[in-house]
Amino acid sequence: MIKLIAVCGSARKQGNTTKMLHQVIEGAKSAGAETEFVNLFDLNYKDCISCYACKLKNRASFGHCMLNDDLKPLLQRIEQSDVIVLGSPIYYGNLSGHMRSFTDRLLFQYLDYGAKGRGPKPKNFKTALIVTMNGNNETYVKRGIRDTMVNFSEMMSHTLGSCELLTFTNTVLFDDYSKYVYQMPDIKEKSSRVEKIPPEDLKKAFDLGFRLIKS
Numbered sequence: 001m002i003k004l005i006a007v008c009g010s011a012r013k014q015g016n017t018t019k020m021l022h023q024v025i026e027g028a029k030s031a032g033a034e035t036e037f038v039n040l041f042d043l044n045y046k047d048c049i050s051c052y053a054c055k056l057k058n059r060a061s062f063g064h065c066m067l068n069d070d071l072k073p074l075l076q077r078i079e080q081s082d083v084i085v086l087g088s089p090i091y092y093g094n095l096s097g098h099m100r101s102f103t104d105r106l107l108f109q110y111l112d113y114g115a116k117g118r119g120p121k122p123k124n125f126k127t128a129l130i131v132t133m134n135g136n137n138e139t140y141v142k143r144g145i146r147d148t149m150v151n152f153s154e155m156m157s158h159t160l161g162s163c164e165l166l167t168f169t170n171t172v173l174f175d176d177y178s179k180y181v182y183q184m185p186d187i188k189e190k191s192s193r194v195e196k197i198p199p200e201d202l203k204k205a206f207d208l209g210f211r212l213i214k215s
């Protein structure tokens with residue numbers, strides 16, 4: 001059975017990123033996949049310490065991160081999966097810090113440094129990157145966030161296997177905007193939105209999950 005693992009880089013367990021990843025999981029399940037959801041905020045782990053053990057010739061550490069913390073069993077489970085979906089909120093124009101720390105560890109162990117065909121990547125995974133942000137599509141492009149995410153998804157394609165990028169802009173931040181200091185122009189629309197996440201966006205995430213398994 002094809003296994004899809006979804007990794008979330010938002011602490012908000014009812015947040016936009018979590019909900020989108022669960023839609024992906026539902027889509028994948030409906031296509032017959034085995035699935036797993038992991039929230040990085042449930043794990044204790046370090047950043048990459050650039051020890052380069054994963055690049056040492058003729059060593060068991062080649063192609064594997066040698067740090068011994070909560071990411072070790074997760075990285076092992078990822079290696080046994082076929083499809084990897086990463087989800088992150090946009091924080092200051094980039095992935096969340098937790099997601100960056102995680103992807104440094106996940107991606108770098110498989111980086112081939114030009115050794116085409118002899119790199120440490122165990123297989124060609126199918127992958128996807130989902131990002132959610134408060135700003136609108138215009139901000140996504142104008143602030144260079146789209147370029148940053150396209151670059152990152154290309155690195156995922158190179159290091160893990162073909163990556164599809166799915167971006168959700170214009171997310172709702174709060175259940176009740178009246179409790180918070182927020183005076184952005186979109187407050188009226190967002191505070192009165194009945195469906196916090198538009199159904200068409202949920203469907204896009206569901207369809208992605210289905211597609212990743214079926215195609």
Ligand SMILES: Cc1cc2nc3c(=O)[nH]c(=O)nc-3n(C[C@H](O)[C@H](O)[C@H](O)COP(=O)(O)O)c2cc1C
Nearest residue numbers: 010015016017089090091092093132133134135171
């Ligand atoms: C520290 C921090 C930085 C943020 N930076 C941005 C940003 O640069 N651009 C943006 O549009 N939204 C930004 N946001 C808003 C989140 O990206 C947005 O609310 C996202 O959908 C939250 O996802 P979640 O509900 O899964 O936590 C930021 C939020 C936080 C807490």
